[in-house]
Amino acid sequence: MTTQHEPAAIPRHSPHPTADPTRLTGGEALVRALAAHGVTRAFGIPGTHNLEIYGHLAAYGVEHVAPRHEQGAGYAADAYARVTGTPGVAITTTGPALLNIAAAVGQAYSDSVPLLVVSPGMPLRHPRQSTGLLHEMRSQTEALRNVAAFSHRVSSVAEIGVAVARAFTLFRSERPRPAHIEIPLDLLEAKEPAGAPRTAPPAAPRVPDTALLKEAARFLREAERPALVLGGGARGAAGQCLALTEQLAAPVVTTANGKAIVDEQHPLSLGVSLHSPAVQEWLTTRDAVLAVGTELAESDTWVTELPPFQGRLIRVDIDAAQMYAGGSPADVPLVGDAAATLDALVQETREARAADPVRAHAETAALKAARNAESQPRDAHWLPFLDAIRDALAPDAIVTSDSAQCCYYGALPHLTLGPRARYLHPTGFGTLGYALPAAIGAKAAHPERQVVALSGDGGLQFSVQELATAAALQQPLAVVVFDNSGYGEIRDEMKARGDAPLAVDHARVDLPALARAYGGHGATARTPEELAKALSTALTTPTPTLIVVPEETA
Structure with missing residues (x-):
């Protein structure tokens, strides 16, 4: 639950709510604008250049989750948006941090997710010629403009509220897609007239001709x-x-x-x-x-x-x-x-x-049988494990998945869910490493609901460090990993071409031990019965539990 701090608890460097509201630093103007649009949680990593933003989050009632990598922050905010129906917010610092989140922005664009990324940028009058300033790059806005719906660099403190309102107007009235707002370093710290808080107008539903x-x-x-x-x-x-x-x-x-x-x-x-x-x-x-x-x-x-x-x-x-x-x-x-x-x-x-509903029901059943027959040789070995997962899930469970064979061949068509459940998948852009940080975002949004992440071992290791973030939540979170010792899909494609597999076979990692090292639990399930038992424990244990299902790779 989000709580508003009383004045006595406000950090010394944060003037809200006693200071003159007409003159704010850029950092406070940003956080004020986010709060005015109902933002109560943000995901991100503090850095040298964004500390003025972080200094005001608590005073405006914005809780914070700190993933271990900016890409994880983007995926977590993406999932938060998907399961809450409200925009997800991610905060990065300059340069490499912003580029780290770019893949998550691309995924949100592909899947029409309202994700707002905010970052510092080079100072207002920073010369175009390189000066060697920390995290300097040629143009952050040009980089993000190519993966987001828009990238807006503000030029005054007063413009910050306008930029945030623009993003939320996009989210409410058009196809929701990610946006980026850049605030120059000197504006973050400068106190300037901020103007009255601006909010995006409510959008009336558009009806066709x-x-x-x-x-x-x-x-x-x-x-x-x-x-x-x-x-x-x-x-x-x-x-x-x-x-x-x-x-x-x-x-x-x-x-x-x-x-x-x-x-x-x-x-x-x-x-x-x-x-x-x-x-x-x-x-x-x-x-x-x-x-x-x-x-x-x-x-x-x-x-x-x-x-x-x-x-x-x-x-x-x-x-x-x-x-x-x-x-x-x-x-x-x-x-x-x-x-x-x-x-x-x-x-x-x-x-x-x-x-005729009777005929339609029979036709549907026959089509499902035909679909299953088409893929039976490929998918059959996943089905008993997916049945075990389904039997462990509550009707409103949230399942996140990776761009992995066990997910797009297995869980998407075969893990049957009801309308109260949610299944979050990185479609289109097809990023790896989505499942675990997305599960963190979903759990942060709905700590009372079951959350299960499904992944392969290759995809998991793009974001495995987020097990530490999951452990910090102190909430039950199950991570089921089908381990085929590498990149199974690419291995199969190489074999289909008649090529010798290259760079797709990995030495098997002791992932349960790695989970324990990050502060969670780990288990191995070689049968559906063992998976059912491990899931039953994981979904009631207040820490992440990583369960490995070893797969044959021959």
Whole structure:
């Protein structure tokens, strides 16, 4: 719980709330602006150049989590945003620290996550020619502008509040994507007129053109073979998605980011199956496909372009550019907020000539069986372990995953979850090392909920130092690592090319011992039964527990 400090507890160097509010340092102006937008937690690492920001966090009620690497701070803030629905905030210092977080910014951009990164920058009048100042680089804003939605370098203390309001306006009114705000070093410490606090205006839900809504509703009403495809952009419209699925007797398939928007045990749910050739072929035969909040991109379909749809493709997205994405242009483009748009479609299709629900249920079951048969030789060995994980999870558990075989082949399609649960996956950009710091961010947001991280040994070691951060939380957090002694996916691709594996085989590390060295617990589970037992203990032990599942590598 966030608490506001009383004046007596305010650090000596922080004037809030007794000082003249019209003149603030840049550091205080930033923290004041964040607090005005409801920020109560930030992730980051203090450094020589950002101490003026840190000096004001406590006075404005902003709690702080300190990962061991800036990339971990970015992933933790990303996950915090995903599970709370509010922007995640990460604080870095200059130069290398900002570049360290760039991969996490790229991941947030790919997955439409509202992540705000704030950093110091070189002084206002710093010469363009190199001077050798600590952490100096040619242009931080140019570097971040290429991975974020925007990078804003302020030129006065008064502009700081404007920049923060701009970022939150983006998060609220457009496709949410990461933003970076840079504050020159001299402005962080300078006291200048700050102006009144500014806040982003509330955004009214955007609703598509009425004529297009009616056209889409007519196609859905008349469809005999409808289908729904749900991406991450449908997350805020879960109730409406379920209503349309049942109202139209339409089977529903999701992308990785849309996982479990509709209960994956529902008889009309195909789960995460957009990559299945059988499901892709089935989609092309539908007379109406409603795709909500998805790019229909290669990262979800695993093919460069889906086969052409024979029926009408209706796309719903807040981003107009997505009407043409993935090589599948919309026949009916509905640009607007998913919840508001689907509300209208639910009303307009109440008199739909629904498909036969018995036939639709049977068709869904047959498709799931076909999907499983396609991948059975590859995926079968993960299934008993995934069943053990599922049986240990509460209905509202949060699972984070890495760009690892056990996750995209295993857990995404086969670990069935309900709508109260969340599954966080680094789709699109496909970074390694996401699962552990993301689990920390999720646990910081919801300490009362179960959190389980799934990873491979290769991906884990991109961010394994965050076990120390997890230990500092003093909360139960389970980390399940499927250990194939290296980079299994790349090893398999090399073999498929006829190449001898190179630089993909690693000596097996004693990861349970490493977890204990960081202040947690460690275990090895060679069977599903051993995994179930270890998880049962891990989810009630107030420290991170790393559980290794050794895999054959031959």
